Amino acid sequence: MSPTMTLRPERVEPAVVGAGRRFTRSASLIDSTVTPNHVFDRWFAEQRIRNRFEVDRIPFNRLRSWRFHPETGNLGHDSGRFFTVEGLHVETNWGHHPSWTQPIINQPEIGILGIVVKEFDGVLHCLMQAKMEPGNLNTIQLSPTVQATRSNFTGVHGGRGITFIEYFRDTERSRVLVDSLQSEQASWFLRKRNRNMIVEVTEDIPPHEDFVWLTIGQIHRLLLQDNVVNMDARTVMSCIPFDAPNGGSRWDAPRDFRESLVASMSGEHRSLHSTGEILSWLTDLRTRHALIQRSVPLKDVEHWQVGAEEIAHETGKYFSIIAVDVQAPNREVASWTQPLLAPVECGRVAMIVRRIGGVLHLLLRARLEAGVLNVAEIGPTVQCLPGNYRDVPEEERPPYLDLVLAAGPELLRYDAVQSEEGGRFYQADNRYQIIEVGEEFDIDVAPGFRWMTVEQVTRLLSHSNYLNIQARSMLTGLHTSW
Numbered sequence: 001m002s003p004t005m006t007l008r009p010e011r012v013e014p015a016v017v018g019a020g021r022r023f024t025r026s027a028s029l030i031d032s033t034v035t036p037n038h039v040f041d042r043w044f045a046e047q048r049i050r051n052r053f054e055v056d057r058i059p060f061n062r063l064r065s066w067r068f069h070p071e072t073g074n075l076g077h078d079s080g081r082f083f084t085v086e087g088l089h090v091e092t093n094w095g096h097h098p099s100w101t102q103p104i105i106n107q108p109e110i111g112i113l114g115i116v117v118k119e120f121d122g123v124l125h126c127l128m129q130a131k132m133e134p135g136n137l138n139t140i141q142l143s144p145t146v147q148a149t150r151s152n153f154t155g156v157h158g159g160r161g162i163t164f165i166e167y168f169r170d171t172e173r174s175r176v177l178v179d180s181l182q183s184e185q186a187s188w189f190l191r192k193r194n195r196n197m198i199v200e201v202t203e204d205i206p207p208h209e210d211f212v213w214l215t216i217g218q219i220h221r222l223l224l225q226d227n228v229v230n231m232d233a234r235t236v237m238s239c240i241p242f243d244a245p246n247g248g249s250r251w252d253a254p255r256d257f258r259e260s261l262v263a264s265m266s267g268e269h270r271s272l273h274s275t276g277e278i279l280s281w282l283t284d285l286r287t288r289h290a291l292i293q294r295s296v297p298l299k300d301v302e303h304w305q306v307g308a309e310e311i312a313h314e315t316g317k318y319f320s321i322i323a324v325d326v327q328a329p330n331r332e333v334a335s336w337t338q339p340l341l342a343p344v345e346c347g348r349v350a351m352i353v354r355r356i357g358g359v360l361h362l363l364l365r366a367r368l369e370a371g372v373l374n375v376a377e378i379g380p381t382v383q384c385l386p387g388n389y390r391d392v393p394e395e396e397r398p399p400y401l402d403l404v405l406a407a408g409p410e411l412l413r414y415d416a417v418q419s420e421e422g423g424r425f426y427q428a429d430n431r432y433q434i435i436e437v438g439e440e441f442d443i444d445v446a447p448g449f450r451w452m453t454v455e456q457v458t459r460l461l462s463h464s465n466y467l468n469i470q471a472r473s474m475l476t477g478l479h480t481s482w
Contacts, residue, residue, distance in 0.1 A: 019177050020243035023216060026117075026124040027242065027479070030217040030250050034120045037221070043212060044228075047130040048140050054327040055134045059309045063323050063337045073299030073306070075321070075339055082149070083107035083424070085311075085321055085339055087296040088190060094289040094368040094376070096396050101301045103311055103321055104371055105341060105424055106190045109150040110181065113232045114168045114197040116145040117177070118205070118213070125213040127164070127205065128233065133422025134326045135340050137429060141230035141419060142222060145211070162332065163208060167199050174199035178239045181464040182472065183377060185420065186369035188319065188341050190293070193373070193464070196236045216240070217250060220480040226417040227429065231473065234418065238472035239461045245482055253481050257360070257413060257436060261482050264360040264454040271453045272356055272443070275460075278450055282466070285366050285448070286375040293371070310342075317388050319343045322426060342426035343385060346417065350382040350404040350433045351474045353413070354441055354451070361451040362478075363400075364471060377468040378460070381449070399446040407435045414477045430470070432477050454478065 031037050060068070065078045076084035088104040116127040131143035148162045167174045178198035186192075219237065222228045244266040249258050263269045273281075299306070303314050311321040325337050352363040367379040382404045389397050409415075414434035421428070443451065457475060460466040467475075 020241045022124050023240050024243045024245050026126075027216040027220060028245060028247055028250065029123060029215045030221050032120075032123070032125065032213075032215045032218060034125055034213045035218070037218065040212060040214065040218065044130060044140075044142070047210070048138070051130075051132060051140060051329070053132050053134075053139050053329075054325075055139070056325045057309070058323050058325045058337065060323050060339075061308070062325065063339070066323075066337065066339060068298075072297035074297065081109075082338075085298060085341075087298045087301040088370055089294040089296045090370050091292040091294075092290055092368060094291070100370075101296060101303075102318075102370060103298060103301055103304060103341075104190045105188055105192070106295070107149070107192055107424075111149040111194045112146055112165070112168050112197065113144050113194050113236050114146040114199060115233070115236050116164060116167050116174070116205070117198055117200050118202070119200075120213065123215060124200070125215055126219060127211055128214055128219070129163075129211050131210070131230070132328050132331060133230070134324055134328070134338070135342075135419075135424065135426040135428065136230070136422035137227050137419055137427050141422070142219070142228055142233060143230045144233050144236050147230075147232045147423075163211075164205070167201055168197055171199070173203070174201045178236070178241075180239055180462060182235055182239070182461075182467075182469070183373060183465060184469050185425075186372040186377070186468065188371070188425070190295075190371040191373045192371065194232075194235075196239050198236060198240070220250075223477060223480050224414075224416060227419050229418070230422065231418070231420050231469070234473045234476045235469055237479075238467075238476045240479075241458055241462070242479065249482065251481070253413065256355075258482055260355045260358055260360040261454065261478070263358060264362075265458075265482075267455050269359050269453070269455075270357060271359065271456055272361055272451045275456050278452060278456060278460075281450055282366060282376065282378065289368065289375055291368060291372070291375045317344060318385070324426065340426035341424060341428070343428050345385050345387050347385050347428075347430040348382060348401075348404060348433070349380050349430045349470045349474060350400075350407075350435055351471075351478070352381045352400060352403070352435050352437055352441070353478075354437050354439075354443075356443065356451065359453060361453060362457065363445060363449055364452055364457075365399075365449050367468060369468075372468075374465050377471075378450075378466055379468045379471050380474045383468075383470045399449070403437075404433065404435060407433065411435050411437065413481055416477065418473060418477075430473075432474055434474070434478055434481070 074086040127145045184192040
């Protein structure tokens with residue numbers, strides 16, 4: 001450890017008195033008599049068999065109720081709602097590229113991502129939904145109780161109402177345990193945010209064939225599998241203020257790793273940097289760097305080509321905009337067409353972790369992205385499409401990318417492929433990895449990076465616009481390890 005760096009104690013202010021302990025108890029139970037794992041597995045398999053969906057790529061001229069604007073070339077819905085695909089011009093003094101243009105999804109509405117919880121036999125259970133999204137790799141994934149844009153829950157689509165939305169819009173029927181505005185993929189969305197909520201109910205909720213009650217521990221079990229728990233469920237769960245567990249391990253994680261993780265979750269242990277220092281570091285970066293975002297007509301975006309079936313970059317990198325036709329009998333609307341953003345490859349999202357003074361610290365990076373609301377947010381150690389960097393100079397490659405790509409199985413504490421937002425992205429997935437390094441990894445890290453404890457990250461998540469969506473998904477994956 002550098003002689004100038006000292007560890008200091010931190011103190012937590014609980015968001016809801018007693019909630020952290022109850023969340024942790026729910027996470028400690030990886031099976032339940034309410035919905036035993038074998039019952040869930042059979043139900044989920046039946047959902048995928050029973051609900052047959054069709055998602056077919058189509059040319060743009062077969063889109064219904066979507067049009068390219070004759071003057072701007074922007075792609076939007078006839079209602080003026082939902083979202084538009086438009087152009088964005090970016091100027092910044094951050095990084096190696098001072099300016100660029102790109103297509104981006106503009107969806108100014110703030111939606112609701114919410115999980116209803118209820119106690120059964122003294123244990124919180126989450127009401128989860130088997131939900132189809134057109135861009136999902138396997139169509140149906142486990143989703144929050146409610147996952148809806150304002151256009152959806154105000155009925156712009158003209159379809160059925162959103163099941164259980166009343167528990168989030170009428171809080172007299174529920175107790176709010178978690179409530180924060182959080183961003184989504186800022187490389188693909190312009191200043192997009194959703195309200196992440198967990199509400200507790202005591203009344204009886206009528207059963208529904210598409211919904212199931214699970215403990216948090218059961219959901220953590222599913223997070224160890226590829227493409228089962230969707231992005232919206234992961235971001236809501238990342239905001240849970242767990243208390244540090246005091247029971248035995250749920251899995252076969254190395255004992256010393258688990259002990260350092262539990263210490264990292266406790267406000268009684270020490271961190272390399274105080275939370276005040278971390279906030280000052282991020283504020284300084286946001287102050288010293290400029291980010292000018294200017295909407296431009298989609299037809300004027302440079303180096304992107306509009307074809308009959310896709311809008312794509314001339315190099316074949318990054319992503320494309322495509323159109324799909326969807327048949328989904330159990331959705332609020334049974335049939336529709338829409339544009340989707342399709343990345344060109346599976347991404348890599350990785351978080352390097354290291355024990356410092358017996359406390360697990362996470363190596364996180366401040367990131368500027370095209371559509372971010374406030375210059376920069378805190379992201380994982382590495383977050384990229386590796387193919388974008390095959391032909392670039394060494395100094396432009398993301399720091400620590402080569403370490404991540406070369407990491408052997410003995411270093412991995414979490415490793416799963418997870419889908420991103422299936423309502424706007426087509427078969428977008430990332431390989432999420434937590435990589436533990438030893439004392440040979442220097443504590444003095446590259447500029448723009450900071451070591452943080454799990455407790456510090458959790459505190460930041462009670463506020464908006466500190467951690468990006470990839471870091472939040474990564475934190476949810478980390479919580480499967482204790």
